[in-house]
Amino acid sequence: MAGVFCPLSSSKFRSLSSTNPTLHLSKPHLPATAFPCSSPSLSKTCPPALHPSKAHLSSATLSRTHKANPSRIRALSQNPLEEPENPSYFCETENPSPKSSSPNNPSHDSSQNPFLQRQLVEDDHPREECGVVGIYGDPEASRLCYLALHALQHRGQEGAGIVSVNNNVLHSVTGTGLVSDVFSQSKLAQLPGSSAIGHVRYSTAGSSMLKNVQPFVAGYRFGSVGVAHNGNLVNYRTLRDTLEDQGSIFNTSSDTEVVLHLIAISKERPFFLRIVNACKQLEGAYSMVFITEDKLVAVRDPHGFRPLVMGRRENGAVVFASETCALDLIEAKYEREVNPGEVIIVDNAEGVSSLCLLPHREPKPCVFEHIYFSLPNSVVFGKSVYKSRYTIGQILAKEAPVECDVVIAVPDSGVVAALGYAAMAGVPFQQGLIRSHYVGRTFIEPSQRIRDFGVKLKLAPVRDVLEGKRVVVVDDSIVRGTTSSKIVRLIKEAGAKEVHMRIASPPIIGSCFYGVDTPSPDELISNKMNVEKVREFIGSDSLAFLPLESLKKFMGGSEFCYACFSGDYPVPPRDVKIKHLGDFVDDGLSGKVDEGWTHAPSN
C-alpha cells in the first residue's frame, strides 16, 4: 500500500497506512494524487472520547415512504445549449426613454409576454444550494451544529436537519422549512453527544419533501452512518437504476441516497474505504460529511465544485462547514479547505487523518459561489468573497462606464459589487432600495394583476435617492430577468431619470448540474435573447454584463467552473435534472404527488 495514502504537509495530519497495522486494505492500487505529501513528521490530535458499544439507530421525525416500479420512469434527453444570439456584454439605448409600467410598452408588459407570464407564477430566482456542517469532539456538538446551520441558512431554506451520536447511537431530527422552524430547545435536547452533522437543503434532485431532508441515516451490516451532502450527482439516475436492478429499495427521491447504498454494498474494510469506494462511482459535485458511531468523515469531489472548509475550536473540536462564516459564528478557527479529492477522517483513535484517495482532477470550484451564493464575510476556495465582489464591481465600472449621479445595489447580493463600482466610478453609493427581511424567499405572487406586489413587498425604492437621477443599479446576476424588470419599473416609478443596469457576472446561458438549482436553458433569458433584447425586456436605458474573459482573468483563469456562463461542463451532464424521481408517495407536506414521472425540460 505504499504511496496510497498521502499525509498533508501539516504535522497535524498523518498517514494511516504507515502507522495503523489494523487496517485491512484490500484495494491494492488506489490512485496517486497531486496533493502535497511531503511531511514525514506526523502527529495526532485526539478529540474527547466516544464510548464504543453496540450500535443502534434512532431517527426522530422522518417518516419513510416507498417507491413503485422504476420502469415507469421516462428517459429524458436535453437539447444542447444554444449560444446566445449576440455574445456582446454591453447594450444601451441611443435615446433613453422611460419604459415604465405603461401597458403600451409590450416589451415591458408581462401580460403581453409569454416568457414573463410563465415566470410570474414561478419562484424566479437562482436557487441556493445546500450547506453542510460536521463537528467532532465537543459536548455541545448539536447546539453548535444548530448555530452553524443558521450561519449557512442562505444556502438552503427548504429543510434542515441534524444527526448526533451519543453512546454509539445515532439520533436524528429533520424537518422542512428554516432552521428556526425545525429546531427548538426540546428538539435539540433529543440530540445528545459530542459529534454531529447538519444540513440545510435546497433540492437539486428529489422534490422538497420531508423524506428528502438531510442528513440521511442508514444502518448497514457493520453499523450506522449519517450523511449530509452539498452538490449534485450527474450520474445519479444511472446509479439508482443499477442499484434498484440489484434489489435496493430507496426511501427517498434524493440523489444523495445512492451514496448510502453504495457504502452498504461495498466490500471494503475499514469503513472509510467503503466511502472511498462509493465516491469513486460518483460523478458530479459532492462536498459531504459522514458520521458513524465513532467517526466523522469529510469528503470533497475530485474537481472540488462545492466548498468545504475545516476549522478547530479552542477545545480541540474539529469542525467542517460549507463556508467559513459558519466557523466564525461558533468560534472555530479556520485551518484550511478540504482539498478536492481528499478524505479527512476524524476519530478518537487516530485523531485527524487526511487521505488523498480519490483521483486527482483539474480543480473546478464553482465561480458562482463568489458571485452569488456565499456570504461576503466568507472565505471560499481560499479567496475572500467580499474582495471578489468588490473587485468585480470595479472591473465592471471600467468595462461599462456610464454617466450617472448615483450607484445603488439590488440587495443583498448586489451590494458589495455596487460598492466597488461606485468607488471606481467616483460616484456616490446610496441605498436606493430597502429590503424587507421579513419576506420569505418562497413568497408566491398572488395573481398576475398585482404582479409587482412581490417585489414591492421585498424591495422598497427610496424616492429621495432616485428622483430626477441617472441611476446605475448593480445586481449580481440575471437569471430569468424577472427581478431586473420589476426593479427597473420600481425605480422609474420613483422618479429616476435614467436607469442603467450593471450585472456583476456574465450572462447565464447554461443550467448548473453540480448543485445549483438553476432553471432549464429555455428559461434562462440570456440563453434566449442577446443583450439588447434583454435590455428591452427589462426596460432599462442601458444594460451591461461583466465579460466572461474579464471574470476569468480576475479569478485566475480556468481553475474554476464557468459552465453556467460558457456552456462548457467539466463533467458532462449525463442525466438530465431530475427533481421528482421516485416521488410516488406524498408525505403530506409538499401537497403534490407526481406519480413518479420525471419532469422533462420543455426544449
Ligand SMILES: O=P(O)(O)OC[C@H]1O[C@H](OP(=O)(O)OP(=O)(O)O)[C@H](O)[C@@H]1O
Ligand atoms: O433574473 P431573476 O430570475 O429574477 O433572478 C436574479 C435575481 O435573483 C437573485 O436575487 P435573490 O432574490 O435570490 O436575493 P438575494 O440578492 O438577496 O440573494 C439575484 O441576486 C438576482 O437579483
Ligand SMILES: NC(=O)CC[C@H](N)C(=O)O
Ligand atoms: N443543493 C444541494 O447541494 C442539494 C443536495 C442534494 N442533491 C439534494 O437535492 O438534496
